[in-house]
Amino acid sequence: xxxxxxxxxxxxxxxxxxxxxxxxxxxxxxxxxxxxxxxxxxxxxxxxxxxxxxxxxxxxxxxxxxxxxxxxxxxxxxxxxxxxxxxxxxxxxxxxxxxxxxxxxxxxxxxxxxxxxxxxxxxxxxxxxxxxxxxxxxxxxxxxxxxxxxxxxxxxxxxxxxxxxxxxxxxxxxxxxxxxxxxxxxxxxxxxxxxxxxxxxxxxxxxxxxxxxxxxxxxxxxxxxxxxxxxxxxxxxxxxxxxxxxxxxxxxxxxxxxxxxxxxxxxxxxxxxxxxxxxxxxxxxxxxxxxxxxxxxxxxxxxxxxxxxxxxxxxxxxxxxxxxxxxxxxxxxxxxxxxxxxxxxxxxxxxxxxxxxxxxxxxxxxxxxxxxxxxxxxxxxxxxxxxxxxxxxxxxxxxxxxx
Ligand code: ZN
Numbered sequence: 001x002x003x004x005x006x007x008x009x010x011x012x013x014x015x016x017x018x019x020x021x022x023x024x025x026x027x028x029x030x031x032x033x034x035x036x037x038x039x040x041x042x043x044x045x046x047x048x049x050x051x052x053x054x055x056x057x058x059x060x061x062x063x064x065x066x067x068x069x070x071x072x073x074x075x076x077x078x079x080x081x082x083x084x085x086x087x088x089x090x091x092x093x094x095x096x097x098x099x100x101x102x103x104x105x106x107x108x109x110x111x112x113x114x115x116x117x118x119x120x121x122x123x124x125x126x127x128x129x130x131x132x133x134x135x136x137x138x139x140x141x142x143x144x145x146x147x148x149x150x151x152x153x154x155x156x157x158x159x160x161x162x163x164x165x166x167x168x169x170x171x172x173x174x175x176x177x178x179x180x181x182x183x184x185x186x187x188x189x190x191x192x193x194x195x196x197x198x199x200x201x202x203x204x205x206x207x208x209x210x211x212x213x214x215x216x217x218x219x220x221x222x223x224x225x226x227x228x229x230x231x232x233x234x235x236x237x238x239x240x241x242x243x244x245x246x247x248x249x250x251x252x253x254x255x256x257x258x259x260x261x262x263x264x265x266x267x268x269x270x271x272x273x274x275x276x277x278x279x280x281x282x283x284x285x286x287x288x289x290x291x292x293x294x295x296x297x298x299x300x301x302x303x304x305x306x307x308x309x310x311x312x313x314x315x316x317x318x319x320x321x322x323x324x325x326x327x328x329x330x331x332x333x334x335x336x337x338x339x340x341x342x343x344x345x346x347x348x349x350x351x352x353x354x355x356x357x358x359x360x361x362x363x364x365x366x367x368x369x370x371x372x373x374x375x376x377x378x379x380x381x382x383x384x385x386x387x388x389x390x391x392x393x394x395x396x397x398x399x400x401x402x403x
Contacts, residue, residue, distance in 0.1 A: 002066045003164045005105055005200040006031075006043040006140045009066075013161050014143045017174070017198060021145060021181050024198070028139040035210035038203055041105060043138025044072050051085070051112055052128040059122055060114050066164045067299050070111035071103030075133050082125040091116045098298035101166060105203075108135075115299075142208065143198035145181055149190035155325060156216065156223030156282060157181075157194060158271050160201035166301040169290050172230030174198065176315050180226075183319060191326050192221065205271040209278050216280060222247035222325050223282035227270045229314040230306030231287045234260035238272065238284035241265050245281030246325060253374045253384050254321035255285055263289060285317055320385045324374060327389055329403025331376065332369035339364070344398040360391050367401045 001016075002009035011026075018024045033040040049062035049069045062069045070090065088111040092100040096116040104111070110131055114122075143161070157180065159173035177196060184194050195216075199205055209216065224247060228236070235258040239248050243265065252259070268276070269290040275282040287310060288296075295301045338361055341347035346360060356362070359382060366376045373392060377384035395401040 001164070002046055003162055004044055004071050004103070005041055005162050005203055006138060007045045009164065010141050010161055010200065013174070014141055014198060017143060017178055020178055021185070023147075023185070024143045024145045027142045027144055029142070029207060030139055031137045033207070035203070035207040038206050040140045040203060040207060041072075042135045043140070045134050046073075047132040049073070049112075049131040049133065050128075051122075052130070053123070054079075054126060054128065056128070059127070060112050060118065065099060065299060067099045067101050067166070068113055069131065069133075070109065070113060071101075071164075072105050072135065073110035073131050073133055074108050074135060076110050076129050076131040078129050080125065080127050080129050082122070082127070085125065085127055085129060088112060088129075089114060089119060091119050092298055095294065095298060095300060098295070098300045101163070101297040101299075140200060140203065140207070142200070142204050145194075145196040147181070147184045147190070147194040147196070149193040151191055152193060152219055153221050154193045154195050154216070154219040155322065156197070156220050156275070156280065157226060158197040158199065158205065158223065158275070158282075159226040160204065160271060161198050162200040162204070165299070166297070167303050167306045168228050168230040168288060168293075168301050169296060170227060172228065172287075172306055172311060172314070173226040176229040176311055176318065177226045179315050180318050180322075183315075184322070193219075195220075199271070201271055202274065205274040209274060213278055217278065220280050222250060223275060223280055224251070224318065224321065225270045225272045225275070225282060225284050226318070227284060228286040228289050230311050231293075232307055232310040232313075233288045233293070235317075236261040236263060236284075236286040236289040236292065238263045238268060238286065238289065239265055240272070240281050240283045241276035242281060245283070246328060247281045247283040249374050250321040250324040250328070251283045251285050253324055253377065254317050256383065258317070261289070261292070263292075267291070285314070285321065287314060323385050323389065327392070327403075328372045328374075330369055330372055331367040331392060331401050331403045333364050333367040333401055334399060339400050344400070346394060346398065359387065360395070363388055363391050364395065364400065367395075
């Protein structure tokens with residue numbers, strides 16, 4: 001689907017998601033709508049685009065790969081020499097068989113993106129250059145899904161829908177967030193309300209903030225931008241601006257030992273740029289992060305670059321972070337001493353030689369009213385979701401802790 005900031009590819013993408021999540025609301029915003037310092041651009045649509053030889057044989061064909069056209073290219077229908085065409089050709093400086101991804105949203109121009117190998121075999125021309133595109137007043141489309149919880153406090157999840165034909169950046173974010181949305185819808189007794197946004201990057205988040213900033217500032221306890229969720233090369237953490245929010249804490253605990261790279265806030269690149277500037281606690285749990293892998297923003301970031309296993313693991317890590325946030329109480333033991341666990345059926349019945357008390361007693365030992373499950377997990381050397389939470393839930397059932 002030819003996705004961009006606007007256009008039929010975005011509408012088709014949102015409708016595809018809505019088929020999976022019927023509760024998704026598609027919001028259409030007219031071109032020219034202002035949002036702070038920005039204006040929603042004209043709607044861009046492409047019917048066809050190519051560079052052909054004089055026999056009409058297509059040398060570069062947008063229908064074969066929509067990365068071939070510079071995003072927001074203006075229409076062209078002309079015969080050109082190689083010299084005339086040359087300034088409109090864009091290649092990747094390092095990977096000779098990669099088509100680069102290039103856009104020109106806010107300055108009117110046109111161009112073709114092609115691999116260096118394709119450029120080398122183009123010949124001297126003349127060429128028929130054809131771009132059947134329209135740039136007119138229309139709409140920018142976004143998807144919004146609110147999954148209600150018992151509290152009005154919210155967790156923000158946001159991904160972008162503006163990149164064509166690339167897998168890790170950014171179809172993987174759309175895929176994993178759609179799966180996460182379905183999981184959230186099945187969770188009963190959610191503590192928090194979840195606000196999920198499928199929006200064009202930058203202008204989409206800026207527009208959304210311009211409409212909802214007061215509510216988002218008042219209610220958002222944590223948030224994640226879902227970007228680069230698909231490959232299995234590494235795990236990357238991008239902190240929020242503050243770096244010390246619940247979103248950061250839960251993300252780091254959720255990624256755990258998997259972590260390979262810890263980026264700085266100065267290396268930010270997606271909609272966290274807008275959310276964090278608005279003061280919202282938004283971090284990212286990524287695989288190979290934007291700008292950090294050679295295939296980034298090229299045709300090499302294709303379906304072969306990502307894997308189902310990596311998508312599933314990224315989903316799991318986001319589920320872990322949400323589970324931590326949902327259970328982020330400061331747990332407090334209800335007795336001023338260790339309970340008689342056997343009475344509650346909670347004590348391991350077989351006494352084996354070990355140094356120190358069993359996990360359940362250690363966990364209780366740190367339920368001092370100040371520690372949340374991440375703190376307790378760190379203090380006990382346990383996993384917060386897989387090890388601490390099941391024990392806390394048992395203790396809760398027996399009225400031995402409260403939070
Ligand atoms: Zn990108």
